[in-house]
Amino acid sequence: MQGIGKAFFVSALVYGVIGILLGLHMAMSKNHGQMPTHAHVLVIGWLSFAVFGLFYSAHGHAVPRLLAAAHFWLAQISLAALVVGLYLLYSGQTQYEPVAAISSLGYATSFLIFVAVALRAMHQRSD
Ligand code: HEM
Numbered sequence: 824m825q826g827i828g829k830a831f832f833v834s835a836l837v838y839g840v841i842g843i844l845l846g847l848h849m850a851m852s853k854n855h856g857q858m859p860t861h862a863h864v865l866v867i868g869w870l871s872f873a874v875f876g877l878f879y880s881a882h883g884h885a886v887p888r889l890l891a892a893a894h895f896w897l898a899q900i901s902l903a904a905l906v907v908g909l910y911l912l913y914s915g916q917t918q919y920e921p922v923a924a925i926s927s928l929g930y931a932t933s934f935l936i937f938v939a940v941a942l943r944a945m946h947q948r949s950d
């Protein structure tokens with residue numbers, strides 16, 4: 824693994840550890856108030872970033888560097904902000920809702936970039 828594929832996969836491992844620790848904390852404290860934070864850290868951070876990592880490891884050569892970098896950085900910055908925003912929001916600090924809202928739109932945009940990346944890679948000849 825190298826480049827953006829490796830960077831996505833390493834970040835997925837980091838989010839996996841954070842999400843599981845948050846899950847254990849919720850279970851042990853019997854306070855499931857951070858369930859949406861836990862769920863999104865794990866399903867976006869661990870699962871979808873791991874898929875992006877494997878995708879770029881297999882098909883990264885077919886993706887222009889600028890497009891891959893735009894996807895990577897927008898996804899990373901948006902998810903980091905989303906996690907902080909969700910954590911604060913579900914801690915009762917509702918004034919941080921705009922952080923969650925804006926970072927959600929950032930993540931959605933990064934996913935649209937990935938759709939373009941994936942469609943482009945699928946239409947490349949594989950021989
Ligand atoms: C040691 C590991 C884990 C612990 C202790 C843990 C704990 C929890 C707890 C306490 C809840 C709240 C349940 C509720 O109130 O209904 C929850 C929900 C959830 N967890 Fe975990 N979790 C763990 C690992 C994972 C992993 C690895 C994933 C995903 C890859 C995951 C995804 C989810 C999701 C999506 C929900 C929301 C479920 C729903 O909407 O009903 N969890 N988890």
Ligand code: HEM
Nearest residue numbers: 858859860862863866867870871905923926927928930931
């Ligand atoms: C960034 C855009 C996204 C937004 C704004 C968003 C928003 C939401 C909201 C409002 C809920 C309900 C939370 C609650 O009331 O408990 C939810 C739940 C959930 N979302 Fe997302 N979501 C996004 C992306 C995703 C993605 C990409 C995935 C999967 C890869 C995902 C997986 C889930 C799961 C498993 C739940 C159920 C867990 C729970 O109830 O907390 N979401 N999402």
